[in-house]
Amino acid sequence: MTSPDQTLLDAxxxxxxxxxxxxxxxxxxxxxxxxxxxxxxxxCDLADQFDMPQSSLSxxxxxxxxxxxxxRERRGTWSWYRIDNAAIDTLAAVLAPxxxxxxxxxxxx
Amino acid sequence: MTSPDQTLLDAxxxxxxxxxxxxxxxxxxxxxxxxxxxxxxxxCDLADQFDMPQSSLSxxxxxxxxxxxxxRERRGTWSWYRIDNAAIDTLAAVLAPxxxxxxxxxxxx
DNA sequence: CACTTGGATTGACAAATGTCGATACAGGCG
DNA sequence: CGCCTGTATCGACATTTGTCAATCCAAGTG
Numbered sequence: 001m002t003s004p005d006q007t008l009l010d011a012x013x014x015x016x017x018x019x020x021x022x023x024x025x026x027x028x029x030x031x032x033x034x035x036x037x038x039x040x041x042x043x044c045d046l047a048d049q050f051d052m053p054q055s056s057l058s059x060x061x062x063x064x065x066x067x068x069x070x071x072r073e074r075r076g077t078w079s080w081y082r083i084d085n086a087a088i089d090t091l092a093a094v095l096a097p098x099x100x101x102x103x104x105x106x107x108x109x
Numbered sequence: 110m111t112s113p114d115q116t117l118l119d120a121x122x123x124x125x126x127x128x129x130x131x132x133x134x135x136x137x138x139x140x141x142x143x144x145x146x147x148x149x150x151x152x153c154d155l156a157d158q159f160d161m162p163q164s165s166l167s168x169x170x171x172x173x174x175x176x177x178x179x180x181r182e183r184r185g186t187w188s189w190y191r192i193d194n195a196a197i198d199t200l201a202a203v204l205a206p207x208x209x210x211x212x213x214x215x216x217x218x
Numbered sequence: 219c220a221c222t223t224g225g226a227t228t229g230a231c232a233a234a235t236g237t238c239g240a241t242a243c244a245g246g247c248g
Numbered sequence: 249c250g251c252c253t254g255t256a257t258c259g260a261c262a263t264t265t266g267t268c269a270a271t272c273c274a275a276g277t278g
Contacts, residue, residue: 011133011134011136011137011140012133014130014133014136015130015131015132015133015135015136016131018127018128018130018131018136019127019128019131019132020131021123021124021127021131021210022124022127022128022129022130022131023124023128023265023266024120024121024123024124025120025266026124027120027123027124027127027203027209027210028120030210031120031209031210034209034210034211034212039212042224043224043225043226044224044225047224047225052267052268053267053268053269054224054225054226055225055226055227055228055267055268055269055270056266056267056268057225058225058226058227059226059227059266059267060266061226062226062227063265074225074274076275076276077223077224077225077274077275077276078224078225079224079225079226083210083212085211085212088204088210088211091200091204092201092204092205092211094136095197095200095201095204096201100136100140100143101130101136101139101140101143101192101197102143102194102197102201103143103148103192103194132235132236134236151254152254152255152256153254153255156254156255161237161238162237162238162239163254163255163256164237164238164239164240164255164256164257164258165236165237165238166255167255167256167257168235168236168237168256168257169236170256171256171257172235183244183245183255185245185246186244186245186246186253186254186255187254187255188254188255188256
């Protein structure tokens with residue numbers, strides 16, 4: 001009748017991360033960072049891959065950082081982005097067989 | 110400079126699914142269906158778990174169905190929802206170590 | 219200090235989203 | 249057929265989101 005208590009907290013966390021990835025550009029961004037040496041990429045490298053204004057890209061990156069999917073580090077003139085693996089792990093766990101959203105009798109047995 | 114070609118399609122698909130899960134209520138909904146016997150639940154059961162108007166719940170379920178996360182089947186008077194495991198698998202694969210968003214040298218070695 | 223460059227922030231605006239009450243529709247049942 | 253019950257859809261509204269141009273700030277260079 002009332003909204004679920006304990007699980008709602010996890011659902012909120014998961015939803016926040018899912019939401020951050022709920023845009024093709026942001027999925028691409030995370031994928032690009034992941035494919036970069038050391039899972040770290042600077043803004044300038046990312047900007048080369050997208051045909052869009054610099055401000056838009058910065059905006060999407062900010063959303064990913066705010067959600068905890070990426071972290072930003074300013075090194076001299078350039079901004080470097082890297083993946084927060086804990087966040088990805090959280091989502092992977094949610095979707096894994098036996099996790100909150102996936103029955104244990106999944107693909108793998 | 111131009112937007113990535115091949116991967117963009119996958120990113121769009123993934124983003125569509127992520128977006129559908131980008132709300133705590135919808136995460137809860139999928140979790141509830143998952144925990145139900147046979148991964149199938151009727152609207153009435155789900156409605157008991159949430160303190161919100163029936164129309165809102167129906168709206169969220171529609172979003173999940175439209176995105177392909179759930180499927181709806183009308184059986185007599187009641188609507189039954191079940192998880193589309195292919196969709197969950199798609200996202201799990203995206204987040205898995207070695208997947209598009211996760212470095213291979215992840216948690217598991 | 220003046221200038222340039224990388225990148226973040228702001229402002230404006232259209233479009234999408236979440237929420238709710240009201241209404242419509244579909245399937246039993248009298 | 250008329251009525252109830254379960255669920256979907258509609259209409260209105262406030263909030264959020266994505267996009268772009270413009271501006272601002274920080275760091276390096278002359």
